[in-house]
Amino acid sequence: MTDTRQRSFEDNDQKPMGFGRMLRKEDPRFVRGRGRYTDDVQLPGMLHLAILRSPFAHARIVSVDTSAAAALPEVKAVITGADLAGLGLAWMPTLSGDVQAVLATDKVRFQGQEVAFVVATDRYAARDALELIDVEYDVLDPVIDVRQALAEGAPLIRDDLDGKTDNHCFDWETGDADATAAVFAKADVVVSQDLVYPRVHPAPMETCGSVADFDPVEGRLKLWSTTQAPHAHRTLYAMVAGIPEHKIQVISPDLGGGFGNKVPIYPGYVCSIVGSIVTGKPVKWMEDRSENLISTGFARDYIMRGEIAATRDGKILAIRTNVLADHGAFNGTAAPVKYPAGFFGVFTGSYDIEAAYCSMTAVYTNKAPGGVAYACSFRITEAVYLVERIVDCLAYELDMDPAALRLKNFIQPDQFPYMSKTGWEYDSGDYEPTMRLAMELAGYDELRKEQAEKRTRGELMGIGISFFTEAVGAGPRKHMDILGLGMADGCELRVHPTGKAVVRLSVQTQGQGHETTFAQIIAEEIGIAPADIDVVHGDTDNTPFGLGTYGSRSTPVSGAAAALVARKVRDKARLIASSMLEVSVADLEWEKGSFHVKGDPGTAVTIQDIAMRAHGAGDLPDGLEGGLEAQICYNPSNLTYPHGAYICVVDVDPGTAVVKVRRFIAVDDCGTRINPMIIEGQVHGGLTDGVGMALMEMISFDEDGNCLGASLMDYLIPTALEVPDWETGFTVTPSPHHPIGAKGVGESATVGSPPAIVNAVVDALKPYGVRHADMPLTPSRVWDAMRGTAQPP
Ligand code: MCN
Ligand code: CUM
Structure with a gap:
């Protein structure tokens, strides 16, 4: 179109x-x-590094015997956690102020955790040598179900931390609990809904890797690595490895996608540095696909209860939520230090309400570390999903049109700059024209007529809306830093x-x-x-x-x-x-x-x-x-607050429960547009991400903690076959504090699209009395929802 x-x-x-x-x-x-990507770097005499990973989710390391591997003629070094401990390098700080094992010394805490590495003359020899390393494990009970992490007697994961007696990671709250409770108490209508945003993975086309070249004469380190933040990484290497910062050069060459996966510092980067120092040769490390999927930064993994209070005629009064966050074995989240839950605080969305409150508990589990990655805008993905899903639940209960309900509650143009109830100052916005344009491009009224007519014949057509506001551009240095580095x-x-x-x-x-x-x-x-x-x-x-x-x-x-x-x-x-x-x-x-x-x-x-x-x-x-x-x-004076209105049209096959995304209309407002063609590309990519998360993607584990999504045969990502021809439009509301009025857009569509798709599927299932179903909406999930036999994921 x-x-x-x-x-x-x-x-x-x-x-x-x-x-x-x-x-x-x-x-x-x-x-x-x-x-020219990291794996294209070839240096004279370069050696290759491979990492031995734990087959268990939770186990004590009894012994590691490397003698057979070290005896191979191609092998130049075999390094274990004990070796690194001798150098003071067995543990490293994460970007969120936790510590993470570079190589396990005491215990392994997730399947795929780094245990030892081999440096050899070629990649194949290094891999072969891994098989000769003999590790004796004493297997421990794992914590896999996040709801059991704080249960009495749950196995303790982080016994490396002084005085730790449970799997609690952090608590966080925002908003006003009492004021919100008071508004809920007087509201005509209160709707609550449990929602799961499952663990997903950014899965960039290029996996993570590095080439380290340490020059012992000059004391200089040159590191090519797949990083989205070369300067921050350099400072951290200087702090961890003790190499003076001016003698470290980090080069991030062409990247085959990052999507947040390349923000953290991974043990492999550090291992390649150690490998080069130990052997005196350049050392390359490059993950394979399974390693990337099981060990690098995952995303989401939030279990949320959303509650919304409103008047009978659809004025939203307050939103409240409680979140249980799974942070895996090490808190590997990258977020400004004062924001352990990222920018989840914008969960009040685009609506002018009286009160809001969120309480969150984050826990450790025996799963890979991570927490924010994957076009997340620092957890705004989860916040937008929460508010846009719960607003639809309210529309369902009030039997109101979801577009009309949103239009009735938008923050009005004259209210900007708008201070949200959780303390975020939205810089600018004009929501109604964006929403109206999306409805016009979609032919909203016609679609509703078509739907009504189809319902009389038992055909399942759904129309889903999501309206989002993001907070991007971290950030003003008086509020935001990562490990003390101003943003x-x-x-x-x-x-x-x-x-x-x-x-x-x-x-x-x-x-x-x-x-x-x-x-x-x-x-x-x-x-x-x-x-x-x-x-x-x-x-x-x-x-x-x-x-x-x-x-x-x-x-x-x-x-x-x-x-x-x-x-x-x-x-x-x-x-x-x-x-x-x-x-x-x-x-x-x-x-x-x-x-x-x-x-x-x-x-x-x-x-x-x-x-x-x-x-x-x-x-x-x-x-x-x-x-x-x-x-x-x-130093930015504030974040920028782009917004957008998305409308998704789906058809659900009543016989097979297969969802087909028929149309998707995305109207984005990112202020001044620098290159509309690139913006469209960003939006198309993000919408495709949304189809993946809403319908296909989930990293799941069995009860022993085996990762069930360790290949792209198991972890399904969308292709051209699953996505429609995207229909895009735009409005322009410049940022008042940005010199050219531009706001960010790189994650908008990933943030905004999953709730539109889920809302559309749930809308299609309305004749079955379905008010909610959890992502990913695979045919079996949709089938269960239609039959009322859905289990929490
Ligand atoms: N742009 C524009 N006009 C605007 C805003 C942005 O023309 N008003 C353009 C920018 O100039 C830039 C692009 O759009 O070329 C994205 O800009 P921006 O929104 O500032 O986002 P970033 O450049 O900071 O990119 C990061 C963002 C994130 S966090 C993830 S995750 C993500 C995304 O970008 N990862 C991507 N999009 C990606 N796209 C590709 N191809 N690969 C990734 O790994
Ligand atoms: Cu959170 S994914 Mo992007 O911010 O690199």
């Missing part, structure tokens, strides 16, 4: 001088297979004498097209064509410090830095232009790419002329240094 609105609003120019549709600059490299971003811009430029970013693209969009931001501000601007990122030696790409923060934080650094360059260019044109600064006018004398457009100098003068012979204005460059560190 053609989205006419999009076409009429935007020009289709492929070479904009600034914002607009433009093919990605990185495409020629990727399309021709010329990307500001540096940016540096240099204009060469011939007027070409290079911009250096602290963020790291994983496929979002930063090499294009950041060049467009600079182009918009100083009028140098994007093709003439090189974007450098992902190398700590060649970029300014900053905390990296996740939580859709690149545009809100680094994008702002890029715009401001360009304005700094423009300010200097203005001074030079005034001397070149021999007029005062006040008499100059800027037109993208050149300054001219006010009222005399013919008397002008281009940015290229100015760049040459800045570097060339001849005088510059008094006191001005040569060159045309600038650097800044941008």
